[in-house]
Amino acid sequence: MRELCPWYALSVKHQHERAVRLALEFNGFEALAPTYRARRRWSDRVKEVDLPLFAGYVFCRFAFSERVRVMDAPGVAKVVEFGGTPAEVSEAEVAAIRAVMDSRLPVRPWPYLKLGDRVRVEHGPLRGLEGTLLREVVRERWQLVIGVEMLQRSLAVELEPEMVAAV
Numbered sequence: 001m002r003e004l005c006p007w008y009a010l011s012v013k014h015q016h017e018r019a020v021r022l023a024l025e026f027n028g029f030e031a032l033a034p035t036y037r038a039r040r041r042w043s044d045r046v047k048e049v050d051l052p053l054f055a056g057y058v059f060c061r062f063a064f065s066e067r068v069r070v071m072d073a074p075g076v077a078k079v080v081e082f083g084g085t086p087a088e089v090s091e092a093e094v095a096a097i098r099a100v101m102d103s104r105l106p107v108r109p110w111p112y113l114k115l116g117d118r119v120r121v122e123h124g125p126l127r128g129l130e131g132t133l134l135r136e137v138v139r140e141r142w143q144l145v146i147g148v149e150m151l152q153r154s155l156a157v158e159l160e161p162e163m164v165a166a167v
Contacts, residue, residue, distance in 0.1 A: 005063045007032075007089040009054075009080040009151055016075030017052040023073040024060050032059040034097055034155075036107050053097075053109055053155050054148070059089055080150065087150045096129050096146045100157050110145050110156035119144065119164040126157065130167055133159075 012020045021033035035050040057080070062070050064086060067079060079086045100107055103125035119133040121144060132145040134156070144164065147154040 005061050007059050007061050007091065007094050008064075008086055009089055009148075010058045010060055010070065011077040011080055012056060012058050013075045013077060014056065017055070017058050020058045020073055020075040023075070024058070024070065027069060027073065029066075029070065030061040032094065032097065033057075034101050036109070036155075038108070053107065054151065054153050055109070057151060057153070059094060059097075082150070089148060089150055093146070093148050096131070097148075097155070099126055099129055100146060100155065103157070106158045108156055110143070110154040118167040120167050121159065121163055122165045123163045124159070126159070126163075133164055 010020065017033040018035075021031040024031035034053040036053050037048050038051050040047055040049050058076075060070060067086075070076060070079070081087060105125070118130060120130045121127050126144070129144070129146065132147070134143045134145055142159045142164070143156040144159050145154050145156050
C-alpha cells in the first residue's frame with residue numbers, strides 16, 4: 001500500500017536529518033535524507049564529512065492519515081505545507097534525487113534556479129534525467145541542476161559536456 005502513497009517533505013530540527021530518517025525507517029516508513037561529502041577544516045585538521053543535501057528537510061512517503069505517526073518521530077518539526085495544505089513532492093523529483101545519489105558522481109547543494117538551459121542527460125549513469133545545465137567557469141566543469149520545486153531547493157551534479165543534449 002505504501003508504494004501508492006505520496007512523498008512529503010518534513011521540516012526537521014537542525015542537524016537531525018539522519019536521525020529522523022533512521023527513526024522513520026525503523027517505524028516502517030520509506031524515508032530519504034540524501035547527503036554529500038565535504039571537506040571541513042578545524043584548527044588542527046581537515047576532515048571529510050557527510051552533510052545533508054537538503055539541510056533541515058527529510059523526504060518521507062506516507063499516507064496522510066499516518067501523519068501523526070510520522071510527526072511522533074524525534075526531530076520532526078512539521079510537514080511542509082503551502083496555504084495550509086500539505087505539499088506533495090513529485091515522484092519524478094524523488095526518483096531524480098535517488099538516481100543522482102546512486103550514480104556516485106560528485107554532488108553538492110545548489111541555489112534554486114528557475115531560469116537556465118533545460119537539458120537531458122543522454123549518456124552515463126544519469127541518462128534520461130532532465131535539469132538545468134550550468135557551466136562552472138572557474139573549474140571548467142558542467143553541472144546539471146535538479147530542483148525540488150516545492151522546497152525551492154536544488155542539487156548540482158558534475159557532468160561531462162558530451163553527456164547532455166538540449167531539451
